[in-house]
Amino acid sequence: MVVWSAVLLVIVRGSYLHFHEGRFDLGNMVQAVWSTAHGHPLEMTNGATAEQMVRLGAHADPFLALLTPLWLVWPSPLALSYAQVVAVAVGALPVFWLGRRHLGSDATAGVLAIAYLAYPWTATSATGSIHPVTFAIPLYLLSIWFLDTDRLVWFTICALLAISTGELMGLPIACLGIWYALSRRERVVGAAIAVMGAAWTFAAVYLIVPHFAGANSMFYGFYDQVGGSPVGAAKKLFTDPGAILSALTEAQDFAYLLWLGIPFLFLFLLAPGLAAVALPQLLANGLSDFRSMTDPRYHSVAAIIPFLVAATVFGIGRLAPTRRGRFAGAVLVCSATLAVFVAPWSRAVGSVPLGSHAYLPASRVQTLNDAVALVPEDARVSATDAVGDRLSARRYFYSIPYVAHAEWVVIDIKDPWTVTRDSPILTRHPKVVREVVAALAEDPAWRKVFDRDGVYVFRRSR
Numbered sequence: 001m002v003v004w005s006a007v008l009l010v011i012v013r014g015s016y017l018h019f020h021e022g023r024f025d026l027g028n029m030v031q032a033v034w035s036t037a038h039g040h041p042l043e044m045t046n047g048a049t050a051e052q053m054v055r056l057g058a059h060a061d062p063f064l065a066l067l068t069p070l071w072l073v074w075p076s077p078l079a080l081s082y083a084q085v086v087a088v089a090v091g092a093l094p095v096f097w098l099g100r101r102h103l104g105s106d107a108t109a110g111v112l113a114i115a116y117l118a119y120p121w122t123a124t125s126a127t128g129s130i131h132p133v134t135f136a137i138p139l140y141l142l143s144i145w146f147l148d149t150d151r152l153v154w155f156t157i158c159a160l161l162a163i164s165t166g167e168l169m170g171l172p173i174a175c176l177g178i179w180y181a182l183s184r185r186e187r188v189v190g191a192a193i194a195v196m197g198a199a200w201t202f203a204a205v206y207l208i209v210p211h212f213a214g215a216n217s218m219f220y221g222f223y224d225q226v227g228g229s230p231v232g233a234a235k236k237l238f239t240d241p242g243a244i245l246s247a248l249t250e251a252q253d254f255a256y257l258l259w260l261g262i263p264f265l266f267l268f269l270l271a272p273g274l275a276a277v278a279l280p281q282l283l284a285n286g287l288s289d290f291r292s293m294t295d296p297r298y299h300s301v302a303a304i305i306p307f308l309v310a311a312t313v314f315g316i317g318r319l320a321p322t323r324r325g326r327f328a329g330a331v332l333v334c335s336a337t338l339a340v341f342v343a344p345w346s347r348a349v350g351s352v353p354l355g356s357h358a359y360l361p362a363s364r365v366q367t368l369n370d371a372v373a374l375v376p377e378d379a380r381v382s383a384t385d386a387v388g389d390r391l392s393a394r395r396y397f398y399s400i401p402y403v404a405h406a407e408w409v410v411i412d413i414k415d416p417w418t419v420t421r422d423s424p425i426l427t428r429h430p431k432v433v434r435e436v437v438a439a440l441a442e443d444p445a446w447r448k449v450f451d452r453d454g455v456y457v458f459r460r461s462r
Contacts, residue, residue: 001089016389027392034392058213070083098314137302139161144307159193174194375457380395385400399419
């Protein structure tokens with residue numbers, strides 16, 4: 001755990017220092033945590049509208065507020081990124097405890113705990129831009145451990161923390177309740193757990209997000225082809241089941257399942273009840289027409305990984321004792337071999353991390369650092385995406401093309417990723433970025449104070 005964390009912390013630090021992250025998504029989290037620390041709970045600037053909002057109008061993830069004490073100790077985006085790496089590493093402990101309990105061997109349990117760390121999508125989740133749902137990985141694993149050992153108070157604490165990381169995160173807890181009721185014949189307790197998880201998701205989707213957004217979730221747009229909402233998808237299932245089937249049987253969906261399952265040699269299928277707890281997130285990802293949700297390198301695997309890992313432990317536990325060590329070793333070898341060829345290790349050699357910005361030479365990194373250093377800490381600022389994580393620790397941050405009430409503007413002409421009201425997903429718009437630069441240069445209300453290698457800084461003069 002220590003070695004794994006140390007390697008990933010180096011990668012995360014390098015990614016941040018070389019502007020591989022950005023406003024989306026690290027900067028969003030930074031602003032929400034900074035605002036909470038300064039008396040404006042989870043407030044952030046909506047990138048698509050340039051309006052102030054509470055983050056709960058985008059995602060019901062109040063867990064983010066719990067990171068505020070860490071920010072107060074170390075007010076840096078790296079503090080949040082480091083916390084994510086360490087939290088995911090801690091997940092190896094409940095994997096080891098489950099293995100020791102069900103495999104009867106500390107050595108075999110240790111092999112599977114290391115296999116969890118070697119699982120490539122564990123590392124990509126830990127080193128990606130911070131997302132509250134990623135913190136659910138160890139929390140779900142701890143929930144399984146405490147439920148498996150009938151420590152319901154500790155389970156409840158971990159379960160509540162897990163569901164607070166996102167609006168859909170109550171569904172796995174609901175399924176865990178069903179699993180507990182069926183596997184342990186604890187029907188009353190299992191039903192109570194199921195109701196708790198389902199109630200959170202219902203409240204988050206239909207009450208919390210609409211209340212703070214003033215409308216339905218913006219992410220309903222990810223599901224336009226299957227009805228555009230949970231109710232719409234349910235209706236579609238009966239009125240046009242072919243659309244649902246088509247959404248779930250695309251080539252990328254099958255590839256996604258293979259990428260998830262091969263490192264574990266699909267041994268989680270030997271414990272189908274526990275593996276099935278991952279189904280809600282698998283269905284949510286498969287039904288989406290947003291392609292990244294069926295890419296295992298993205299954070300949408302957070303509610304899948306813990307249950308495949310735990311089910312693999314339980315599945316191997318059902319084999320003959322003489323075979324358990326060999327199969328655990330095979331899982332470790334397979335996971336580690338695949339991890340050699342996929343992110344995040346590629347960041348160390350300068351390739352482009354998934355969902356991040358391209359590798360930048362040292363001279364351009366220095367240029368961006370010099371530009372960012374000109375902006376006062378308390379100023380309202382508008383900027384392009386790559387420098388956004390550096391400038392988000394303030395109450396007002398506007399994403400280009402919006403300038404709004406900004407006092408300073410930082411634009412990297414080679415970073416054309418923007419969001420707008422009509423296009424709320426980060427998309428390349430180089431023409432839009434160039435037009436903003438031209439408009440500011442001609443506007444007498446603005447003065448250009450920095451111009452180097454396509455990086456511009458403007459200051460409002462009146």
